[in-house]
Amino acid sequence: MSPLHPLGEAKRRQRSRASALLISYSRQRGAMNRSSLLSQASSGAPVACSTVTSLPEQAGDAALLFDADRPEEMAGAIARLWTDPALRAQLAARGRERVAHFTWDRTARVFRAHYRRIAGRPLTDEDRESLDG
Numbered sequence: 001m002s003p004l005h006p007l008g009e010a011k012r013r014q015r016s017r018a019s020a021l022l023i024s025y026s027r028q029r030g031a032m033n034r035s036s037l038l039s040q041a042s043s044g045a046p047v048a049c050s051t052v053t054s055l056p057e058q059a060g061d062a063a064l065l066f067d068a069d070r071p072e073e074m075a076g077a078i079a080r081l082w083t084d085p086a087l088r089a090q091l092a093a094r095g096r097e098r099v100a101h102f103t104w105d106r107t108a109r110v111f112r113a114h115y116r117r118i119a120g121r122p123l124t125d126e127d128r129e130s131l132d133g
Contacts, residue, residue: 021045021046021047021048021078021081021082021088022036022037022040022041022045022046022047022048022049023047023048023049023074023077023078024036024037024047024048024049024050024055037049037055037058037059037063038058038099038102040095041059041062041063041092041095041096041098041099042095042096042099044092044095044096045092045095046063046064046081046087046088046089046091046092046095047059047062047063047064047091047095048063048064048065048066048074048077048078048080048081049063049064049065049066050065050066050067050068050074051065051066051067051068052068058098058102059095059098060094060098060101061094061098062091062094062095062097062098063091063095064077064080064081064091065077101133106130106133109126109127109130110130110131110133112127112130113126113127113128113130113131114131117131
C-alpha cells in the first residue's frame with residue numbers, strides 16, 4: 001500500500017482511469033494535490049483546479065481554472081467539463097502532454113543546472129535550456 005493512497009497504487013490507478021474528471025479545489029499547497037492533479041491528468045481525466053498555490057503552474061493550459069472562494073466558478077467549471085465532450089477531450093490530451101513535462105530525469109537536470117549556477121560554475125547549453133523550460 002502507498003502511504004499517500006490507502007487503496008494501494010494499483011487500485012488508485014484503476015480508479016483514476018475510471019474518473020470522468022478531476023476537480024482540485026484546494027486552498028493549500030501539498031504533495032497530495034500535486035500528485036492527484038498529475039496522476040489524474042496522466043490517466044486521461046480532464047482537470048479543473050483552483051487558482052491558488054502552484055496548481056495553475058502545474059496544470060498549464062491543460063485545466064480549467066477557478067477561484068476556490070467562488071463556488072459559482074467551480075460549479076461553472078464542473079458544468080463545462082461535464083457537458084462539453086470536445087473540451088474534455090482537449091483538456092485530457094493537453095493533460096497527458098503536460099504530465100510528460102514532470103519527469104524525474106528533467107527534475108535532475110534542472111537541479112543540476114541550479115547547483116552549477118549557484119556554485120558559479122559555467123552552464124552548458126543543456127543547463128540553460130533546462131532553466132528556461
